[in-house]
Amino acid sequence: MGESILELSYLISALLFVFGLKLLSHPETARRGNFYAGSGMVLAMFTTLLLHRDASGNGIALTNVWIILSALTIGSVIGWVVARRVKMTAMPQLVSFFNATGGAASALVALLEFPNADMGNYESVLVTILGLIIGSIAFSGSMIAYGKLDGKVKDITSGMMTYVNLFLLVTVVALSVYIMISGQTPEQLNWAIYLLLGISLFYGVMFVMPIGGADMPVVISLLNSFTGIAAAMAGFIYSNQAMILGGILVGAAGTILTLLMCKAMNRSLMNVIIGAFGANGAAAANTEGGVMKEISLSDASILLSYSKSVVIVPGYGLAVAQAQHVCHELEELLSGKGVNVRFAIHPVAGRMPGHMNVLLAEADVPYNQLVEMDNINPDMPNTDVVMVIGANDVVNPAAINDPASPIAGMPIINAYQAKNIIVMKRGRGKGYAGIENELFFGEKTRLLFGNAKDSLQNLVNEIKSL
Incomplete structure (x- = not known):
């Protein structure tokens, strides 16, 4: 009965996510949309705490429940305070920071669950690796975006950045393939998974660094989609339908928005991925266009x-x-x-x-x-x-x-x-x-x-x- 109620709660949560996302499409209903989507997540979290059972039929240990509830309380209080105090000028930085925390959480889930991965099950290993890579890129890339938006990080416009980023991407793919087909145990591949984590974090930094400030709306949207995809990968790791659907919705919405942003700026999404996007944004002509005329x-x-x-x-x-x-x-x-x-x-x-x-x-x-x-x-x-x-x-x-x-x-x-x-x-x-x-x-x-x-x-x- 408990498992059936848990699955039903996930279905209700999914419906609330979709309904909330629909309401978010218009400013007049966006506040209610946030409320419904948030309610769906709260429902999924608390029914999981109360009704989740492992393979042996045991629920979540009481100590872990209190730890989780304490973390939720602390995080909610911090989020409430930040949301009340943040100025509209700092809203882009806040969105970038939220993207970073979501990516970091998904990357940590993948990192912690890799030792338990069944190396003979390619699908299981793949979602774990993808969660680690995408979550790491979302975290480090979002933190650099935060720094650039806040004026703490400057652009790097060297043409070599494109080749460096392509090399890093190829390295990430090659290392991921090696981990999957090596036939070694998770313990033997411990060095490889941490190396993959480091390279992914470094790539997240490098692909955002050359992007011009005027192009940041596209980057923020892209990183938001990365966070959603990483969350979906974490959901696959735990076979949690609420996480999967929530991540897919965020990832899909972020991807669609990214494509719309690219169209609005007449840019290529591939240029965003390889780090060439907006690299020449600051290379404007220095010639004066005439005389600026004032008005009283x-x-x-x-x-x-x-x-x-x-x-x-x-x-x-x-x-x-x-x-x-x-x-x-x-x-x-x-x-x-x-x-x-x-x-x-x-x-x-x-x-x-x-x-x-x-x-x-x-x-x-x-x-x-x-x-x-x-x-x-x-x-x-x-x-x-x-x-x-x-x-x-x-x-x-x-x-x-x-x-x-x-x-x-x-x-x-x-x-x-x-x-x-x-x-x-x-x-x-x-x-x-x-x-x-x-x-x-x-x-x-x-x-x-x-x-x-x-x-x-x-x-x-x-x-x-x-």
Whole structure:
């Protein structure tokens, strides 16, 4: 009876995972989606603690139960505190850190279970090795991504990195094959499994190191899929259906999102895997594109107030300045004057997938005002004013006009087609990818220099005084 109830709980958990994932597809239902998916995981964990039996029919030892419950409590408290305190600017780093912990957990499961592997059962050995490799890469790669996003780790753009990474991949595959076909016992292969662990960790570092900062949304999404796949491998090791399905869902969702990110940046997934992705992202032309023309607060406020249609293009600069709330105040102020205000969302704006959506949702911007790139671009020629706040590469016409540009071919928000463009920037420097933006020198473009939050607040005050 206990085993039947346990299997039923896994089925219910699986349904909650799928239902939660479905709800996560829309901002209005995402909170409930998280709740349902989390409830499914809690159900699977506690029914496993209560009802799991080994081959001899024995349950989990009481001492181990208390250890597990203590670990769950400590982890939950830490997670709660971190979630409450983390700023939206640090959300990409937090996501990378979560990816790292998931990968590390799966790698440790594989490492600890390898001595118990049946070397005559190739399927069992394979999932253990894959769990170790993928989990290790997800851990070390995510930690490097965390460091790069936090400004603690710099890029390495040497062309040799591609060949180094290919060599490491070949070594990982060759060593994995050797472990599987050697015919030796786990004890005899102890050196090989630890060598495989070390090389996999090193590869995780090396394949993320050359990737440019502007390309990090793709990398975070890819590492997220790695974590899910590694979790699924851990589920196969323990023959745990809840872990398998949960890992597959995370891995599949991460993979689909990665492919969408690659399409949005006109990049190849293979380049991500071999470490060439974004390696030339910082190799931008140093030539100046012309003269940046400024606009005063009073002129900007008049232009926005008497427009019929305004499109705001948010970028990472909006998050850095924590200006989402005052941006929403500006949007409400203009809407009250009869201006049609919308937000144009590029798939890779910010430092992680969906960064701008989350940022604006935190400020209670109505979801129907967040318009995806493909839907907003046809309206750009009829837009009176496009206001770019902290965005750079996602509005750069060089992607269309300059075949030699590192972002050539990347789909962009066609801000250059609007009748007027106002760009908010802290200074005259290039964006995160180090690429000169032609839009900033355009005839229709005017720049409003300063911190985005301060500039927006001053703009709001100026419009109120009109």
